[in-house]
Amino acid sequence: MKLNLLLILFIFFSKFSFAAEKTVDPNLIHKNLRCLVCQGQSISDSNSDFAQTIKLVVKDLIDEGKTEDEIYEFMSDKYGDWIVFKPQFNIQNSLLWILPYIALIFGGFFIFSFLKKRH
Amino acid sequence: MRKITKIIILFIFLFVIGIFYISLTRDTNYNTSSLVNKDTPEFKIISFDDENYFTRDDIKKNNYTLINFWASWCAPCRVEHPILMKLSKTKNLVILGINFKDKEPQAKTFLSELGNPYDLLAKDKNGKHSVKFGIYGIPESILINKELMIIQKFVGPLSVDDYNNIIKIIK
Numbered sequence: 504m505k506l507n508l509l510l511i512l513f514i515f516f517s518k519f520s521f522a523a524e525k526t527v528d529p530n531l532i533h534k535n536l537r538c539l540v541c542q543g544q545s546i547s548d549s550n551s552d553f554a555q556t557i558k559l560v561v562k563d564l565i566d567e568g569k570t571e572d573e574i575y576e577f578m579s580d581k582y583g584d585w586i587v588f589k590p591q592f593n594i595q596n597s598l599l600w601i602l603p604y605i606a607l608i609f610g611g612f613f614i615f616s617f618l619k620k621r622h
Numbered sequence: 623m624r625k626i627t628k629i630i631i632l633f634i635f636l637f638v639i640g641i642f643y644i645s646l647t648r649d650t651n652y653n654t655s656s657l658v659n660k661d662t663p664e665f666k667i668i669s670f671d672d673e674n675y676f677t678r679d680d681i682k683k684n685n686y687t688l689i690n691f692w693a694s695w696c697a698p699c700r701v702e703h704p705i706l707m708k709l710s711k712t713k714n715l716v717i718l719g720i721n722f723k724d725k726e727p728q729a730k731t732f733l734s735e736l737g738n739p740y741d742l743l744a745k746d747k748n749g750k751h752s753v754k755f756g757i758y759g760i761p762e763s764i765l766i767n768k769e770l771m772i773i774q775k776f777v778g779p780l781s782v783d784d785y786n787n788i789i790k791i792i793k
Contacts, residue, residue: 539758552723553758556749563750581657581756602637613630 527565532574533558535588545588662770663754670721670729670743678770680742684716686773686792689764691746691757693724694732699761702779703736709785710739714792721745722752722760765791 533547538554546554546561557578564574575587584590592600666675681687690706692699710717719740721729729745746752755764756775763776765788773791776784 552749556753559748560750560753581753582758606634606637609630609633613627616626 527569527571527574529558529561529565532561532565532571535575536561536578537586537588539582539586657756657764657772657775660772662766662772665751665754667720667744667746667751670719670726670745676718676742676744681716681718681766682768682770685714685768687716687718687766688788689718689720689755689766690740691720691722691752691755691760691762693722693760694728695724696722696760698779699732700736702761702781703739705780705782705785706739707737709780709788710741712789712792715788716741718742718744720751722757723747723749 530547533554534545536546536557538544538546538549538551538557540551540553541549544554546557561574564577569577572591575591578586579591584596590596590599662678662681664678666677668675681689688709706717709715717740719742721743723746726745752760755762759777761779763780763784764772765774765776767773774787780788
């Protein structure tokens with residue numbers, strides 16, 4: 504009985520995790536890719552020839568089993584980081600990612616010191 | 623404390639000015655710098671007459687290869703065509719033409735009217751191959767050396783300056 508229960512649980516969870524692994528939402532990827540020939544539109548918003556081609560390629564990459572990050576990496580490799588609305592973390596843009604946190608810490612310290620001084 | 627505050631305010635001020643300066647002077651147009659000096663991507667593209675496929679092995683034999691994406695419906699392709707015709711007469715260079723999202727009869731008429739500068743002719747019916755080469759509009763051309771490295775990428779129609787540049791490289 505215990506064995507059966509364990510088996511059912513195993514099948515249920517393995518199926519669940521398998522489904523979770525496989526789900527890559529193409530619409531989400533289209534929304535995060537910039538249409539290079541349009542004015543401020545994403546691939547998802549655009550009906551341009553370029554957008555149509557990118558949608559086909561994204562579909563192919565998903566079918567090949569590529570993950571969302573791998574697809575962004577592929578597109579950045581071909582068109583530069585500009586094609587991705589949310590750029591990947593790398594040495595060139597590390598400052599962009601880290602600076603808000605530094606500003607937050609400095610700001611917090613500044614406010615704390617200011618309030619402490621007033622009291 | 624006053625000194626620290628002043629330094630922080632100065633730092634924030636310089637940071638904001640810096641961000642504005644970088645954002646305003648940055649070229650947001652697509653540029654080809656991410657592809658130059660990179661390896662030619664793997665590809666297997668069908669020939670224009672549907673008889674065979676072209677791969678990286680076909681361009682490995684050549685000293686230099688110019689991959690040109692073109693279509694009969696593309697007006698700037700007509701503008702650059704005389705340059706391609708001139709390039710087709712040069713030694714050391716093989717031109718691989720990739721007919722992009724085009725109709726075959728129109729493409730054939732285009733070549734019979736203006737001449738065929740291509741040593742190899744392939745077609746990219748749905749444009750998927752163009753993405754491998756970072757193409758976003760045509761005409762675009764890519765110059766590749768024997769080591770299959772992308773030496774230069776030309777966005778838009780080839781100009782006389784581009785022609786001179788290519789001649790200088792392939793000499």
